[in-house]
Amino acid sequence: MNRILLLVTLLTVVLCITSFAQLNIAIDGQKDDFYKTLTGPDDGHLWIPSAAGNDNGIPDDDWDLSAYLWSAWDETYFYVYEEVSDERVNQNNATNWQNDCLEIKIDPDPYNADGTVWATRLTALDSADVPENVWNGIDNLFAEAWATTERATRADYFKAETDSGYVLELRLKWDWIGTTLKGPVVPEAGTDFGLAYMNHDNDDAAREGSIEWATVLVDAVWNNCGNHGTVILLEGNKLQYLAENIRTGEAYPNPELWIPPGASSVSDRVAVARDYALHQNYPNPFNPATTIDYHVGLDAHVQIGVYNLRGQLIDMLVDRQQPPGTYSTQWRGIDLNGNDVPSGVYLVRMVSGPFERTRKMTLVR
Structure with a gap:
């Protein structure tokens, strides 16, 4: 009997170690091997394209601004690693959120009706790279509504420019993530x-x-927990991203928007871009029709769709296999049922193999 109890105890310890293994990911700007095992939102990997723009303004395309993000957790830290495509990396404003940066907004307890949001931010550049008069615009994980008096140090983040934008890496102690009425996680x-x-x-x-x-893709995630998505911690140091809100029940209508395409990093996408292209539509603004030129680099299936700013499909222009070459298609300002759509800004998105790119179009009736 004692041997059985000992065996059960050992198995319990092993299971606990497996479920809550300390990752000890080095915060050095290099993609950890653990991140390379992640495949999508269901295990901690997100693609955030220009089409996921909000009411602050939508980037011109994925090269203007887009990001791959990987995340993990252990008993001590919440880890985030992000590769950002940004044609021009800037930090020239004395207000931190006016510069190139990553903001993280967390509702530590979505079942609590209190609306306080815990927030932190990591700007793309550091003091050595910007003029002294904008040092106030630098943010190295200073957080609002800290749960403890402890603060992040240089060991908790890394930032660097790359050929295609910048890379950010950070870790947040779970003890930090909480407000007066909620948390920590x-x-x-x-x-x-x-x-x-x-x-x-x-x-x-x-x-x-x-x-x-x-x-909900709005700037007001900074002060409205009802706009947040949901994160669930999983076994094996992984986590799941659900584009729906626990409290309101509202879900983003097109969660596929954040599924990473075939290329696994920003540098891969830059290489693919040499063989593919989605050009700006012309005329723009337009009425009643506009032309979209594009180039296919490989014999592959091509999809070109028109979406509204909420990510809902309005019309599908191309959905077929195409050999390499240059092509054109037209959009006549109609939806899938052939009905005229109202004036406004729409997104045309091309996906083919590892290539994905989005452009903005303006319809004026």
Whole structure:
């Protein structure tokens, strides 16, 4: 009997170690091997394209601003690694959120009606890279509504420019993530909490647009927990992203928006871009029709769809296999049923193998 009890105890210890293994991911700007095992939102990997722009403004395309994001957790930390495509990396504003940066908004307890949001931010550049008069615009994980007096240090984040934009890496202690009335988050499998990611884009002197992972793509995730998505901690240090809000029940209508395409990194996408292209429509603005030229680099299935700003499919222009070459298609301002759509800004999105790109179009009736 004692041997059986000992065996059960040992198995319990092994299971606990397996479920809550300390990852000890190095915060060095290099993609950890653990991240390379992740495949999509169901295990902690997100693609945040320009089509996920919000009411701050939508980036011109995925090269103007888009991001791959990987995440993980253990008993001590919430880890995030992000590769950002940004044609111009800027930090020239004394207000942190007006610069290129990643913002993380967390609702530690989405079942609590209190609306307080825990927030932190990591800007793309550091003091050595920007003029002294905009040092106030640098944010290295200073957080609002800290649960403890402890603060992040240089060991908790990494940032660097790359050929195609910048890379950010960070870790947040679970003990930090809480407000006066909510939290901190309990790091165990099955725990869920609200969250929104937002990257800002400064191409001149201030923020011109943002991309986002949330339930409702608006800037107001900073003060409205009802716009957050849901994160569930899973066994094996993985987590799941659900584009729906626990409290309101609202879900983003097109969760496929955040599924990573075939290319596994920003650098891969830059290489693919040499063989593919989705050109800006012309004329733009337009009425009643506009032309879209595109180039296919490989013999592959091509989809070109028109979407509204909520990510809902309006019309499918191309959905077929095509050999390499240059092509054109037209959109006549109609939906899938042939009905005229109202004036406004629409997104045309091309997906073919590892290539994905989005452009904005303006219809004026």
